[in-house]
Amino acid sequence: MKSQYLLPTYARLPITLTRGKGMYVWDSEGNKYLDFFSGLAVDNLGHCPLVVTKALQDQTKKLLHVSNVFGIAEQGELAEKLVKLSGLHQVFFCNSGAEAVEACLKFARYHSLKVRESHCFEILVAENSFHGRTYGALSATMQKKYQAGFGPLLPGFKSVPFGDLEAMVKGVTDQTCAILVEPIQGEGGVRIPSSGYLPGLRRLCDEKKILLILDEVQTGMGRTGSLFAHQRYGIKPDLMALSKALGSGFPIGACLASQAVSESVEPGIHASTFGGNPLACRAALATLGIISKKTFIDRVATAGSFFLEGLKKIQKKHSLIGEARGMGFMLACELKEPVGNEIVGRCLERGLLINAIQGKVLRFVPPLIIKKREIIKGLDILAGVLEERDKERR
Ligand SMILES: Cc1ncc(COP(=O)(O)O)c(C=O)c1O
Incomplete structure (x- = not known):
């Protein structure tokens, strides 16, 4: 790859991926890899899913792009589908996770200006959060390593420990x-709060008449074993950010709003040139056609438990692994030493793509179509890498 022409914002792994199909990708030298990375929780239907590539091919013959100044039929159709699936009221489309979060932040502040006597602009966020790299989303991202060097950030964000309801109160x-x-x-390390956390936040927001915004950019689209992660707690947010797997690799983001928030939105207050263009919407419609099926989602929960059990077995055998945790196919192993990048490199050499967060946590976010035999194959590679490492240290 001609990396000398690219700004060095990424610490890239030493392979260039050129082709993908289902659970596998191939590099420029023809080597094949089992993918437990999924383009960072994007390729939920695997690589190049036929329904999506066909929908895109079909749309390229009709219309690539028109402005949001005009009606876009595919956008209306996709919005209807998302509204029916989420129980929220209306949708704004954009192109990425950070933009979806930006839209949520803007609509939340604008709503408060409209419905409260004085302008309340403060937004409470969680320590160790990740919401994206644009200035608004970055200001809400409470991790020093992402914010360092970019100040002054947007004012009005206050953080409290994640999972601590009392601190939020x-x-x-x-x-x-x-x-x-x-x-x-x-990005904070696959941290799961207690089951009372989201319902508690919902109650707090209702009591104080403030909005609950959920960033489901990574947890959404079936990743955790329900279409949206919050659905398993029986609550609904007022605003929700989606992106990543929504377009199966075609860039799209969405901000979904409750009826009350929708009512405070007016023409001109927010916009995006490409947001919800016909191609992106066709990709998302095709994706949702599969991911929203109950049988598909239910399998994620059960197969995800099988994967987690496998990780726990590995944990028992290898002292390097402190904890194995996760929900659906959003899984992780906490490491007792910061050697995540080394493990990632060794897995890569053996044909398995995984990811490390902050060097301390191994993250496993495979395509949701993964079969048992592929889970076993990947776990065997991981166990082999850990055994090899143990042997070298004996
Ligand atoms: C929870 C969450 N929100 C927002 C984002 C930002 O998404 P994007 O990189 O598409 O801007 C990410 C990306 O990893 C994310 O995990």
């Missing part, structure tokens, strides 16, 4: 307009 002031959290922290 104490954090709310008469300046607060919303709470923004991920149902499970992804």
Whole structure:
């Protein structure tokens, strides 16, 4: 790859991927890899799913792009589908996760300006969160390593420990307009709060008349064993950010809003040139056609448990692994030493793609179509790598 022409924002692995099909990708030298990375929780239907590539091919013959100044039939259809599946009221389309979060932040502040006597702009967020790299999303991202060097950030964000309901209760002031959290922290290390956390936040927001914003960019689209992670807790947010797997690799983001928030939105307050263009919407419609099926989602939950059991067995044998955790196919192993990148490299050499977070956590986010035999194959590779490492240290 001609990397000398690219700004060095990424610490890239030493392979160039050129082709993918289902659970596998191939590099420029023809080597094949089992993919437990999924383009970072994007390729939920595997690589190049036929329904999506066919929909895209069909749409390229009709219309690639028109402005949101005009009606876009595919966008209306996709919005209807998302509204029916989420129980929310209306949708704004954009192109990425950070943009979906930006839209949520803007609509939340604008809503508060419209419905409250004084302008409340403060948004409570969680420590260790990740919401994206644009200035608004970055200001809500409470990890020093992402924020360092970019100040001053947007004012009005206050953080409290993730999963701590009491801290959130104490954090709310008469300046607060919303709470923004991920149902499970992804980039923060696959951290799962207790089952009472999201319902507790919902109650708190209702009581204080503030908005609950859920960032489901990573947890959404079936990843955790329900279409949206919050659905398993029987609650609904006021605003929700989606992206990643929504377009199966075609860039698209969405901000879904409740009826109350929708009512405060007017023409001109937010926009995106490409947001919800016909191609992106066809990709998302085709994706949802499969992912929203109950049989598909239910299998994620059961097959995900099988994967987690496998990780726990590995954990028992290898002292390097402190904890194995996760939900559906959002899984992780906490390492007792910061050797995540080394493990990733060794797995890569043996034909398995995994990801390490902050060097300390191995993350497994395979395509949701993964079969038992592929779970076993990947876990065998991981166990082999750990055994090899143990032997070298004896
Ligand atoms: C929870 C969450 N929100 C937002 C984002 C930002 O998405 P994007 O990289 O598409 O801007 C990410 C990306 O990893 C994410 O995991």
